[in-house]
Amino acid sequence: MTEARTLKIKTTLARQMAQPGGRTIADVERRANERLERHRDDVMTTIAGTITELELVVAAAAPDSEPQVYRLASSLLDTAGFFDTGPLYDAGYSLCDVADRMQASGAWNWPTVAVHVQAMRLILTGGCKADATTEALLLGLRSVAAKARQEA
Amino acid sequence: MSATDRVNLEQSTVLLIDDNPQALDMLSSVFQGFGVKEQIKCASATEGVRVIQNRAVDLIVIDCADPEMDSYAFARWLRRETPAPLRFIPVILLTGHASQAKVREGRDCGVSFVVTKPLTPAVLLKRILWLAGDEREFVECETYVGPDRRVRNFGPPLGMAGRRKDDLSAHVGAAVEENMDQSDIDMLMKPQRVAL
Numbered sequence: 001m002t003e004a005r006t007l008k009i010k011t012t013l014a015r016q017m018a019q020p021g022g023r024t025i026a027d028v029e030r031r032a033n034e035r036l037e038r039h040r041d042d043v044m045t046t047i048a049g050t051i052t053e054l055e056l057v058v059a060a061a062a063p064d065s066e067p068q069v070y071r072l073a074s075s076l077l078d079t080a081g082f083f084d085t086g087p088l089y090d091a092g093y094s095l096c097d098v099a100d101r102m103q104a105s106g107a108w109n110w111p112t113v114a115v116h117v118q119a120m121r122l123i124l125t126g127g128c129k130a131d132a133t134t135e136a137l138l139l140g141l142r143s144v145a146a147k148a149r150q151e152a
Numbered sequence: 153m154s155a156t157d158r159v160n161l162e163q164s165t166v167l168l169i170d171d172n173p174q175a176l177d178m179l180s181s182v183f184q185g186f187g188v189k190e191q192i193k194c195a196s197a198t199e200g201v202r203v204i205q206n207r208a209v210d211l212i213v214i215d216c217a218d219p220e221m222d223s224y225a226f227a228r229w230l231r232r233e234t235p236a237p238l239r240f241i242p243v244i245l246l247t248g249h250a251s252q253a254k255v256r257e258g259r260d261c262g263v264s265f266v267v268t269k270p271l272t273p274a275v276l277l278k279r280i281l282w283l284a285g286d287e288r289e290f291v292e293c294e295t296y297v298g299p300d301r302r303v304r305n306f307g308p309p310l311g312m313a314g315r316r317k318d319d320l321s322a323h324v325g326a327a328v329e330e331n332m333d334q335s336d337i338d339m340l341m342k343p344q345r346v347a348l
Contacts, residue, residue: 025156133301
């Protein structure tokens with residue numbers, strides 16, 4: 001085993017941030033949230049488009065299209081992850097997880113993907129609100145995901 | 153850290169790398185809100201490599217799944233293939249879902265932080281503030297280059313020899329002196345008046 005060399009480093013970022021000046025944390029957070037909020041409508045449109053693409057992939061269930069499911073679900077998380085999309089994010093994450101496991105094990109199951117995509121559409125149509133309906137949907141997805149994990 | 157504490161990024165240049173153009177724009181808006189001096193946006197890690205070779209940056213934020221070079225490969229390149237001080241630049245790796253194959257890579261690629269989405273500006277700012285006061289040492293060895301992954305240093309794992317010069321041995325060894333007498337121990341514990 002080789003010996004590890006350790007170094008004490010002061011980064012330029014640390015030195016700059018130690019300088020007096022700047023803004024209050026509250027102010028910086030408010031400004032960042034305001035700017036981020038301007039993207040919300042565009043992001044929701046993109047998410048709806050991604051779910052439509054997933055629906056098309058599931059409907060075709062074409063051979064060799066499995067990697068597309070993970071790619072699309074992952075891209076949904078990339079943008080949805082900037083906002084509080086609650087249950088939609090959870091359903092998307094669950095789809096990524098099962099798609100990743102099923103693909104790695106070679107035990108691909110299209111109905112597992114279909115039920116996730118249907119749930120995501122329902123959650124989006126309902127405004128991504130966390131309520132009893134979305135909770136029941138997520139509970140169902142958790143069971144489906146657990147079964148897929150066992151089979152993978 | 154309270155809401156009235158100050159954060160100063162007015163002199164900092166941040167490199168943002170994201171292969172999702174919409175996510176890159178949102179990240180850019182967040183850093184605009186943070187008041188950074190300059191932000192450089194890249195749509196791929198390979199583009200980020202070219203920037204780093206020609207420009208000084210103070211922080212890198214990356215979320216890239218490009219098979220040609222993803223976030224993990226970029227971090228490994230930065231830590232292992234570039235000279236100091238480039239290799240010390242703090243890196244925050246953002247991820248939505250980390251595939252099973254990537255979890256171990258996330259631990260071993262040498263980034264300063266892995267931040268999982270959902271992400272809020274408050275969470276990101278907290279990580280940046282933490283980096284500003286980061287006292288972790290930078291570790292270089294055959295299998296890992298990057299900030300110390302041990303946030304608390306409890307020494308090497310039990311039963312393993314330490315690989316660092318300042319790692320203490322976990323082996324206590326046999327007693328080489330006589331046990332202390334009980335009265336000596338009592339004297340050590342006894343409160344005593346001290347003249348100041």
